Amino acid sequence: MKKYTIMIMSDPTAKVRKIRVPAFAPVQLISAAVAVLLVIGIVMVYFVSDYVRMKGELTEFNSLRKENTVQRFQLQAFSRNLDLLNREVDSLRNFNHKLRVMTDLEETPAGDTLRGVGGPERLTLPPAYRTDLSTKIVQDLNRLQQNTAGQEISDQELIDFFSDQKTLLASTPSIWPVRGWVTSGFGKRIDPFTGYPKMHEGLDIATHTGTPVIAPCNGIVTRVKRGDYGYGKLLEINNGHGITLRFGHNSKIVVKRGDRVKRGDLICYVGNTGRSTGPHLHYEVRVNGVPVNPRKYILN
DSSP states (O other): OOEEEEEEOSSTTSOOEEEEEETTHHHHHHHHHHHHHHHHHHHHHHHHHHHHHHHHHHHHHHHHHHHHHHHHHHHHHHHHHHHHHHHHHHHHHHHHHHHHHHHTOOOOOHHHHHTTOOSOOOOOOOGGGOOHHHHHHHHHHHHHHHHHHHHHHHHHHHHHHHHHHHHHHHTSOOSOSSOSEEEEOSEEEEOTTTOSEEEEOSEEEEOOTTOEEEOSSOEEEEEEEEEETTTEEEEEEEOSSSEEEEEEEEEEEOOOTTOEEOTTOEEEEEBOOSSOSSSEEEEEEEETTEEEOGGGTOOO
């Protein structure tokens, strides 16, 4: 078998050492070296790719951590705003309660405020996503949802109540129909025509003929008489809440039956028609048909 001789000497005077190797040994060495280099290359590629992957994951992790920090601050800000909203709703509920006490309006039962209310169900979080902050936010959201659902109904009741009160106040004869001198008040008096005591069912307000007369409240004209012996030219207005106003002895009436009038509208002019001793307005207020003193309602 063919062999190769390798001579090794450390210096020119040293003894030569000989090593004999088979002829195929270099090929095996080269193959082994190539195999080792290949393994090293594969390992290097693996480690480099793993490094690149880990570096990418680290970059993504840092990005997610930064995003998580931003979101945590946003959640904290949202939680603070939610607290403020809940406090505002609580304040509105307290104000609503005070208004109900002032107006003697009954509180809406707690169960009724939620009856017929639609919308989303109560929020819940899966266990994996529960933290102290997220749990608090969900609880606050559920509280806000429940409070606002009931508050909307309660506020609407107050709006309806005050709307009715506004209509009622506008329909109250709270101003003088004309300025002048009250020559005869409400109650018993000596009838100027007969000389006997008689119930006077209104106020006589003396002023010049042709003085404008205005509506003391909102209402509908229900009667216009041009020639009543007692009242002369008579105008009657109903406020829609059981109160009827009468204006007698007018010289001219400028509205007709069925007209809607508002407080302050011109309705007629002072005159001396009918059973009258001089120019004046006879002004009556009747509640469910019963005469009452008009001064009871006049504020100005």
